[in-house]
Amino acid sequence: MVFKMTTKIDPIYTEHIAEILALDFYGNNHMACKVSKFPPSENNTLSFSSSIDVEFFIFPKNSIVIAKPEVVESLVDKGASVVISSEPKYDYCRLFKHLLPPPFYGVHSSAVIGNDVILKEGVSVGAGSVLEGKILVGEGTIIGNNVVIKNKVQIGRNVRIRHGSIIGEDAFSFGFSSKKDVKPDAIRFPSLGGVIIEDNVEIGNNCVISRGTFGDTILGKRVVINDLAHIGNEVFISEGAVVTANTDVSSRVKIGKGCWIGQSASIRQGHVIGDGATVGMGAVVITDVPDDATVLGVPAKVKDLG
Structure with missing residues (x-):
């Protein structure tokens, strides 16, 4: 049995992700409207990978991956665009700290x-x-x-x-x-x-x-x-x-x-x-x-x- 592990997000482009994180990107300026674990299983999905062994993964079209410099060319050859990061998981967290709505501020009436x-x-x-x-x-x-x-x-x-x-x-x-x-x-x-x-x-x-x-x-x-x-x-x-x-x-x-x-x-x-x-x-x-x-x-x- 295969479970789909994707979640919808507001559309975002590789260039915008790179701009938020102040990082470079390589490949086409793809659009992602979903997030998932790596490797992604659907088109237009954002993920991250800290691995430097990606040769055997099969990629759907128009994926965006936050990944290490060592795997940039391999991922681009598979059709992904890559935001280049020395700390992919950390930068993925930084991205969503920016994108997600801030928590409620204030003191609850029952406190x-x-x-x-x-x-x-x-x-x-x-x-x-x-x-x-x-x-x-x-x-x-x-x-x-x-x-x-x-x-x-x-x-x-x-x-x-x-x-x-x-x-x-x-x-x-x-x-x-x-x-x-x-x-x-x-x-x-x-x-x-x-x-x-x-x-x-x-x-x-x-x-x-x-x-x-x-x-x-x-x-x-x-x-x-x-x-x-x-x-x-x-x-x-x-x-x-x-x-x-x-x-x-x-x-x-x-x-x-x-x-x-x-x-x-x-x-x-x-x-x-x-x-x-x-x-x-x-x-x-x-x-x-x-x-x-x-x-x-x-x-x-x-x-x-x-």
């Missing part, structure tokens, strides 16, 4: 905004969200529905927080009593820190980001957190790192610049993930990870990529 909350220009707060405490939200930030932001939270510009996330709640830390002459007891440790989210961060649906016990939990610029992730207290995530879905990052972990933390990974408290490192899907990290290393397994061990 609760505390007296000490400061919302800068162009902030959107969705239905049922609650912002209470000393909270600053920077320009152009979009907060989805049913988000809870509490206590001390500073959010930068152009941040996206998707639905159901909780930011700034107290840390999961307790003092326990086990004296024989008293009933066992647990008292939650006081959380006196906050959360700092820098510019252009994306936080997925139903994430939990705890505030610090003494210092702050910090997400650096351009960090991406996927759905259902848990970020513990006083975690520091450096610029450009990606934390994928269902990941648990325990307290005081430091994640370096440009790291990739795979789905359902767990990182034990206090460890350092070096710049550029990759933590594989489902890995359990119980030691520090060197710069640029890839770790896999339970417990996670460095993989030799040589």
Whole structure:
């Protein structure tokens, strides 16, 4: 069975796409009125390809492809026009960020905004969200529905927080009593820190980001957190790192610049993930990870990529 994977869009020409992206194009000035995965299955379809192996694909007429320089001539020979890009997927996303209508800006009537909350220009707060405490939200930030932001939270510009996330709640830390002459007891440790989210961060649906016990939990610029992730207290995530879905990052972990933390990974408290490192899907990290290393397994061990 073959499924058609195309979606209609308003007509757009190769020349216009290249102009929006400030890139060159090669081939005829085709018109696209649909988008699809690569390779396209219908005429007049826009797609992108990060591959440099396209020799064996069959193309319909008048396709537009955002593709790498290495495959330009091959794709044009097949009848496509090519917008030349060193980062095709990124430029495809840039294009649709320009083309798609902007989201609604404003505060929904059902949102609760505390007296000490400061919302800068162009902030959107969705239905049922609650912002209470000393909270600053920077320009152009979009907060989805049913988000809870509490206590001390500073959010930068152009941040996206998707639905159901909780930011700034107290840390999961307790003092326990086990004296024989008293009933066992647990008292939650006081959380006196906050959360700092820098510019252009994306936080997925139903994430939990705890505030610090003494210092702050910090997400650096351009960090991406996927759905259902848990970020513990006083975690520091450096610029450009990606934390994928269902990941648990325990307290005081430091994640370096440009790291990739795979789905359902767990990182034990206090460890350092070096710049550029990759933590594989489902890995359990119980030691520090060197710069640029890839770790896999339970417990996670460095993989030799040589």
